[in-house]
Amino acid sequence: MKTRIKEYRARHNLTQAQLADKVGVRRETIVFLEKGKYNPSLKLAHDIAKVLGARIDDIFIFDDETD
Amino acid sequence: MKTEFNYFWGLLGVLGFLGYIMENQIYYVFFVFFLLFLVPVSHKIGKEKNKQEHSDSDEGRNYNVYNVSIWLGSVALMVSGLMMMATKTMSDLLAVILLLGITAYMANFFTYVGMDKKAQDERLRKIGTFATTYSWYITLVFISFLVITMHWAQNIHNPIELMGVTIFVMTSTMLIANTILSRKGDVD
Numbered sequence: 260m261k262t263r264i265k266e267y268r269a270r271h272n273l274t275q276a277q278l279a280d281k282v283g284v285r286r287e288t289i290v291f292l293e294k295g296k297y298n299p300s301l302k303l304a305h306d307i308a309k310v311l312g313a314r315i316d317d318i319f320i321f322d323d324e325t326d
Numbered sequence: 327m328k329t330e331f332n333y334f335w336g337l338l339g340v341l342g343f344l345g346y347i348m349e350n351q352i353y354y355v356f357f358v359f360f361l362l363f364l365v366p367v368s369h370k371i372g373k374e375k376n377k378q379e380h381s382d383s384d385e386g387r388n389y390n391v392y393n394v395s396i397w398l399g400s401v402a403l404m405v406s407g408l409m410m411m412a413t414k415t416m417s418d419l420l421a422v423i424l425l426l427g428i429t430a431y432m433a434n435f436f437t438y439v440g441m442d443k444k445a446q447d448e449r450l451r452k453i454g455t456f457a458t459t460y461s462w463y464i465t466l467v468f469i470s471f472l473v474i475t476m477h478w479a480q481n482i483h484n485p486i487e488l489m490g491v492t493i494f495v496m497t498s499t500m501l502i503a504n505t506i507l508s509r510k511g512d513v514d
Contacts, residue, residue, distance in 0.1 A: 284449065288449040291512065297511050303448055
């Protein structure tokens with residue numbers, strides 16, 4: 260899974276820590292999400308998409324979608 | 327300002343104070359742990375005081391304090407487990423070390439595995455759940471096989487020794503599994 264969190268975060272001028280605070284997780288969780296090493300729950304994906312003003316499938320790209 | 331009382335922290339304080347009253351040096355160890363737990367409590371109070379100045383680095387530092395407490399508690403539990411295996415008997419010193427270890431766990435474990443209601447983190451919770459499940463499973467299998475082999479070998483060990491093995495295996499496997507999964511990022 261790939262994510263565009265970093266790109267959207269930069270657009271909104273948010274740091275990893277600020278985004279983590281807004282969605283109620285630790286900064287490390289955002290770090291692992293950006294690296295594509297962590298699969299978030301639907302709720303967390305929804306919260307992140309909401310904070311970044313995008314749809315879930317704009318931010319989280321699954322491997323079968325990129326083929 | 328809303329200050330919440332941490333019972334374990336309070337208990338350590340009272341036990342530490344008992345050291346002074348009873349002039350028993352062993353109780354002074356509790357006072358050291360009391361001071362250790364004072365750090366997360368003061369962070370919590372500080373956060374309430376300055377909500378405007380709240381930053382995530384504080385949150386991270388706070389979690390690291392819980393993390394250190396669990397590591398120290400684990401060391402205490404593993405040392406007591408090893409001592410129980412080696413000496414095959416209990417002593418006052420061993421009981422104090424065991425009590426300190428388990429108190430550290432009781433006070434910080436749920437924060438460590440991300441299940442604290444005030445500071446939930448789904449990744450930590452997921453990792454923590456897997457780590458404790460692995461730990462429980464390994465301990466169950468290990469102890470069962472140990473008891474079976476002991477029976478067949480007609481070499482029945484002392485119950486204290488077996489308790490030491492259980493405590494050591496349970497603590498070390500939980501810590502190792504949690505550390506490995508935390509570095510990996512996810513359990514998938």
